[in-house]
Amino acid sequence: MSTRLDTEVAIIGGGIVGASAALFLARRGVPVAVIERDRCGAKASGVNYGGVRRQGRGIEQMPLTRRAHEIWGELPSLIGTDGEYVRSGHLKLARDQDDLDALADYRDRTRGFGMNLEMLDRAALDRRFPWVSHAAAGASFCPQDGHANPRLVSPAFARAAQAASAHILEHTRVTRVERDAHGFRIATESGPTIHARVVLNCAGAWAGAFAATFGEAVPETSIHPLMMVTEPLPVFMNVSTGIQGGGVYARQVARGNCVIGGGRGLTTSEDLARPSGEDIATLLARAATLFPRLDGAHIIRFWTGVEGNMPDHHPVLGPSSTTPGLFHGFGFSGAGFQIGPAAGEVLCDLVTRGESDIPIDAFSITRYLPTPTRPILDTTHAVSNLLEISR
Amino acid sequence: MPLLTRLAEKNRTTVTFTLDGRAVQALEGDTVLTAVLTQGARLRRSEFSDQPRAGFCMMGACQDCWITTAEHGRVRACSTFIAPGMVVSTESTEGRS
Amino acid sequence: MSLARAPIEPVIIGAGPAGIRAAQTLVQAGLRPVVLDESLRAGGQIYRQPPAGFTRSKQTLYGTEHKKADALHRTMDALAARIDYRAGALVWNADQASLEVIQNGTMTSVPYTHLILATGATDRVLPFQGWTTPGVFTLGGSQVALKYQGCGIGSRVVFLGTGPLLYLVAYQYRKAGADVAAVLDTSTHADGLAGLAGMLRAPSLLAKGLYYMGWLRAHGVPLHKYVRPVSVQGGAQVSALTYRLRGHDTVHSIACDAVGYGLGLRSETQLASLLGCAFDFNSQDRAWLPRRDAAGRTSVSGVYAAGDGAGIAGADAAELAGERAALALLADAQLPSDARRAATLDNRLLANARVRTALERAFPFPADWAADLNDDVMLCRCEEITAGTVRQAARELGAHEMNRLKALTRVGMGRCQGRMCAAGATEVLAHALHQRCDAVGRIRSQPPVKPIPISVVHADQQKVSL
Numbered sequence: 001m002s003t004r005l006d007t008e009v010a011i012i013g014g015g016i017v018g019a020s021a022a023l024f025l026a027r028r029g030v031p032v033a034v035i036e037r038d039r040c041g042a043k044a045s046g047v048n049y050g051g052v053r054r055q056g057r058g059i060e061q062m063p064l065t066r067r068a069h070e071i072w073g074e075l076p077s078l079i080g081t082d083g084e085y086v087r088s089g090h091l092k093l094a095r096d097q098d099d100l101d102a103l104a105d106y107r108d109r110t111r112g113f114g115m116n117l118e119m120l121d122r123a124a125l126d127r128r129f130p131w132v133s134h135a136a137a138g139a140s141f142c143p144q145d146g147h148a149n150p151r152l153v154s155p156a157f158a159r160a161a162q163a164a165s166a167h168i169l170e171h172t173r174v175t176r177v178e179r180d181a182h183g184f185r186i187a188t189e190s191g192p193t194i195h196a197r198v199v200l201n202c203a204g205a206w207a208g209a210f211a212a213t214f215g216e217a218v219p220e221t222s223i224h225p226l227m228m229v230t231e232p233l234p235v236f237m238n239v240s241t242g243i244q245g246g247g248v249y250a251r252q253v254a255r256g257n258c259v260i261g262g263g264r265g266l267t268t269s270e271d272l273a274r275p276s277g278e279d280i281a282t283l284l285a286r287a288a289t290l291f292p293r294l295d296g297a298h299i300i301r302f303w304t305g306v307e308g309n310m311p312d313h314h315p316v317l318g319p320s321s322t323t324p325g326l327f328h329g330f331g332f333s334g335a336g337f338q339i340g341p342a343a344g345e346v347l348c349d350l351v352t353r354g355e356s357d358i359p360i361d362a363f364s365i366t367r368y369l370p371t372p373t374r375p376i377l378d379t380t381h382a383v384s385n386l387l388e389i390s391r
Numbered sequence: 392m393p394l395l396t397r398l399a400e401k402n403r404t405t406v407t408f409t410l411d412g413r414a415v416q417a418l419e420g421d422t423v424l425t426a427v428l429t430q431g432a433r434l435r436r437s438e439f440s441d442q443p444r445a446g447f448c449m450m451g452a453c454q455d456c457w458i459t460t461a462e463h464g465r466v467r468a469c470s471t472f473i474a475p476g477m478v479v480s481t482e483s484t485e486g487r488s
Numbered sequence: 489m490s491l492a493r494a495p496i497e498p499v500i501i502g503a504g505p506a507g508i509r510a511a512q513t514l515v516q517a518g519l520r521p522v523v524l525d526e527s528l529r530a531g532g533q534i535y536r537q538p539p540a541g542f543t544r545s546k547q548t549l550y551g552t553e554h555k556k557a558d559a560l561h562r563t564m565d566a567l568a569a570r571i572d573y574r575a576g577a578l579v580w581n582a583d584q585a586s587l588e589v590i591q592n593g594t595m596t597s598v599p600y601t602h603l604i605l606a607t608g609a610t611d612r613v614l615p616f617q618g619w620t621t622p623g624v625f626t627l628g629g630s631q632v633a634l635k636y637q638g639c640g641i642g643s644r645v646v647f648l649g650t651g652p653l654l655y656l657v658a659y660q661y662r663k664a665g666a667d668v669a670a671v672l673d674t675s676t677h678a679d680g681l682a683g684l685a686g687m688l689r690a691p692s693l694l695a696k697g698l699y700y701m702g703w704l705r706a707h708g709v710p711l712h713k714y715v716r717p718v719s720v721q722g723g724a725q726v727s728a729l730t731y732r733l734r735g736h737d738t739v740h741s742i743a744c745d746a747v748g749y750g751l752g753l754r755s756e757t758q759l760a761s762l763l764g765c766a767f768d769f770n771s772q773d774r775a776w777l778p779r780r781d782a783a784g785r786t787s788v789s790g791v792y793a794a795g796d797g798a799g800i801a802g803a804d805a806a807e808l809a810g811e812r813a814a815l816a817l818l819a820d821a822q823l824p825s826d827a828r829r830a831a832t833l834d835n836r837l838l839a840n841a842r843v844r845t846a847l848e849r850a851f852p853f854p855a856d857w858a859a860d861l862n863d864d865v866m867l868c869r870c871e872e873i874t875a876g877t878v879r880q881a882a883r884e885l886g887a888h889e890m891n892r893l894k895a896l897t898r899v900g901m902g903r904c905q906g907r908m909c910a911a912g913a914t915e916v917l918a919h920a921l922h923q924r925c926d927a928v929g930r931i932r933s934q935p936p937v938k939p940i941p942i943s944v945v946h947a948d949q950q951k952v953s954l
Contacts, residue, residue: 039892042892042895046895095954135954151895151896152896155885155886155892155895155896159885159886230942231457231465231902231903231939232438232439233484233485233486234484234485243954245954247953247954248954255438255439256438277581277586277588277595277597277946278946278948280588280595281595281944281945281946281949282949282952284942284943284944285945285946285949285952286952286954287942288942288943289952289954290954293485293486294486294942295464295486295487295942295943296459296463296464296465296485296486296487296941296942296943297464297465297486297941297942298457298465298903298939298940298941298942299936299939299940299941299942300902300903300905300936300939301901301905301934301935301936302581302934302935302936303934392725392745394622394623394641394642394725394745394746395633395637395639395640395641395642396639396640396641396642396643396666397638397639398634398638398639398640398664398665398666399544399548399634399638399664400538400542400543400544400637400638401638402543403541403542419541420538420539420540420541420542420637421637422637425633425637425639429639432622432623432724432725433622433724437620437872439871439872440872442620443622443724443725444620444622445622445623445725446625446629447620447624447625447626447629447869447908448610448611448625448626448628448629448908449625449626449628449629449630449632449633449636450533450610450628450629450632451526451938452610452756452904452907452908453610453626453869453904453907453908454870454902454903454904454907454938454939455620455869455870455904455908457903464941464943465941469632472539
């Protein structure tokens with residue numbers, strides 16, 4: 001196939017970051033194409049825990065997560081579905097007094113960002129959330145955090161972008177990206193060649209490899225958060241929970257299934273991440289320890305995803321340091337679902353206005369580069385098949 | 392009205408168990424499914440529509456026959472044997488009855 | 489210089505006819521396989537052994553097949569000391585080096601170097617109005633009730649569907665003294681004739697089938713062909729079955745309190761899927777099956793598949809295929825393997841395959857089912873998703889293949905992982921998209937292959953730390 005698609009902005013990756021960027025750009029009348037090698041929202045964006053939370057994020061992410069919270073508040077008008085989003089509240093459990101102290105300290109440091117965190121001691125936990133066992137010493141409660149269904153939300157961003165006239169190319173693998181006089185030329189395996197002035201690198205766990213070809217190698221790794229879901233049970237979890245230390249988190253959907261995550265799975269190939277027996281046993285035991293109401297119930301599914309992880313657990317978000325017209329939005333380190341739409345909006349602002357209202361210096365790709373690199377203007381770069389690079 | 396009809400193997404030791412609060416009898420070697428469906432016409436209610444369910448494949452594949460017990464939580468009725476003193480509920484939706 | 493050969497650790501999953509013959513063959517070669525059987529006694533489904541203390545003879549239980557059943561049971565008993573047989577063991581996950589097993593509430597990892605999947609089959613069903621009503625069971629389930637528990641699924645039973653099992657189970661029920669109200673077959677006389685020529689290659693099988701049909705008629709059981717079910721009547725339990733005949737509008741009703749239902753069999757392929765075996769669409773089975781060579785080698789080195797779990801071929805073929813896969817395993821492990829016996833088995837399996845093709849012609853899959861299915865029929869029993877929801881997802885939400893359909897509608901997301909609904913969902917989705925059913929893919933399996941209790945304990949578990 002040697003058809004040609006001309007557009008203003010080409011977005012590599014149709015997860016929540018790429019698809020939301022496409023939506024915002026399309027709504028501003030900017031011609032945009034999303035190139036997704038599988039189905040939009042099928043990777044990390046579609047298989048994550050579904051937590052839509054601000055609590056627990058580093059202070060550098062506070063402006064971004066606060067903006068994301070506003071965007072999530074308008075979800076139905078943005079993407080045409082509520083995606084089962086509820087502001088159930090988020091309870092971050094403490095295992096012991098040290099954890100309680102850490103949570104109280106976090107509350108103090110993040111005051112002013114609108115999370116309204118409330119500390120609960122053991123007695124308060126017994127009163128308000130009696131289904132949490134005494135393995136928890138207390139908790140920090142964020143009343144307006146919540147959760148949603150990633151399987152519905154992420155593809156819906158892509159569909160909304162398409163309805164706003166973005167081109168969405170699924171099952172289309174990028175094989176080569178080159179700069180030319182007019183911008184970028186993107187070759188695909190069996191789809192059209194895309195010509196664009198701007199490229200957004202939203203390729204998730206595979207984005208680091210892509211950045212490397214533009215002289216910006218960063219230590220992105222793949223992580224595989226382990227997830228499981230129970231059969232439908234009578235609803236008892238009225239908030240989404242996490243725990244200091246991060247070993248287990250759980251929420252219950254309206255249909256009654258409890259979605260529980262914690263720990264890591266293994267990976268047997270680039271695309272297929274499988275849980276390991278011991279990791280699963282650990283997660284089962286943690287869940288049973290914290291939530292006695294799960295006793296007697298069954299797990300009906302385990303899965304893991306493939307998420308891009310950065311060593312400081314902050315994303316790479318912002319302009320390329322080597323290549324004008326290239327912007328990065330990847331490496332959300334297992335916490336990209338809530339801030340994804342805000343990251344998409346930031347990318348849209350960077351493209352259309354050259355700046356963003358949200359402070360993103362902490363997410364600059366330069367923090368991983370050994371020395372500042374000269375912007376390279378006219379050299380073409382070839383990207384070999386992304387699949388080979390990431391092996 | 393019970394769903395299952397005993398056609399053979401009727402001379403077996405009786406087993407007393409509790410079904411929805413009533414003491415009833417099954418035969419040794421009955422699965423929980425047989426024990427319950429020789430008494431009535433339901434193993435559980437659907438968690439979504441409240442419609443009654445009584446199993447389907449009898450061989451552990453369809454996962455329709457889950458039933459709540461006091462000691463063992465939810466069990467698959469077709470592949471669990473009835474035991475003396477078992478407390479079984481066709482109404483409960485909790486993990487344990 | 490001698491190279492120390494890595495020890496062979498063979499594991500067989502399943503102890504039906506395929507698994508038993510595979511175990512026997514490996515033991516004869518001096519190996520000691522682990523045999524993981526989800527059931528509590530060997531025999532699989534067709535040769536399922538009743539619980540201890542039941543008294544009916546094998547002749548009563550297995551009819552014309554009692555000698556085969558007895559031979560297999562005796563073989564397994566004789567192997568006991570020479571294999572590591574684990575009953576009540578569910579293999580819920582698998583990777584390239586080990587299997588995750590739950591037995592008696594404890595989780596262990598079972599390593600292997602060579603693996604034979606002999607996981608068998610279940611009934612294949614398509615949804616219709618009222619099929620979740622208490623009193624509707626599969627044909628295989630109806631047989632289990634009788635064989636394994638001495639019970640009939642009702643006091644006045646209608647048998648519905650197609651395939652040789654339809655007539656066999658109806659015959660077994662009537663013979664056991666149950667009231668069989670009718671046998672309703674979706675196939676036609678033309679179908680029967682189309683399969684007849686091929687069936688002549690298996691005269692005893694043909695004779696049995698004709699015998700069951702003749703016997704049922706002689707005992708006053710109405711047999712109808714061209715049937716399409718309309719609905720099961722009754723809320724709390726079955727009170728009647730309504731049906732029509734293809735090409736006619738009249739709706740007939742039969743009073744009954746149970747329906748035994750099935751449209752042939754479907755292979756249990758979840759473990760092959762988890763192991764990363766390549767799958768191909770098989771148009772005869774109308775299902776995705778693990779790719780195999782004639783001996784049973786899958787696309788994954790060291791993994792073999794035999795019996796109905798790899799493609800429906802019947803119990804006799806399962807015995808042959810189990811032995812054949814074991815011979816392939818031995819050859820691949822560079823152990824002595826009887827090549828002449830392998831060639832004999834290959835020929836017999838080929839002959840059997842021709843008979844299966846004839847059976848499929850005589851009792852074809854009702855390919856028109858999806859077109860006539862009302863939107864409000866419940867398609868996914870576990871999640872209670874209707875056919876209309878599937879059609880809407882195809883039209884409006886971009887559900888163009890089965891995994892996306894699952895993600896968007898929850899079809900196949902329930903406890904049975906699509907065992908009971910994937911066939912129906914495939915037909916309805918393909919029909920809604922004006923595609924052939926092999927164009928919408930298959931649901932990718934996820935562990936656990938069956939629900940596992942949250943309270944399960946790992947054999948090596950240390951204290952839980954949060």
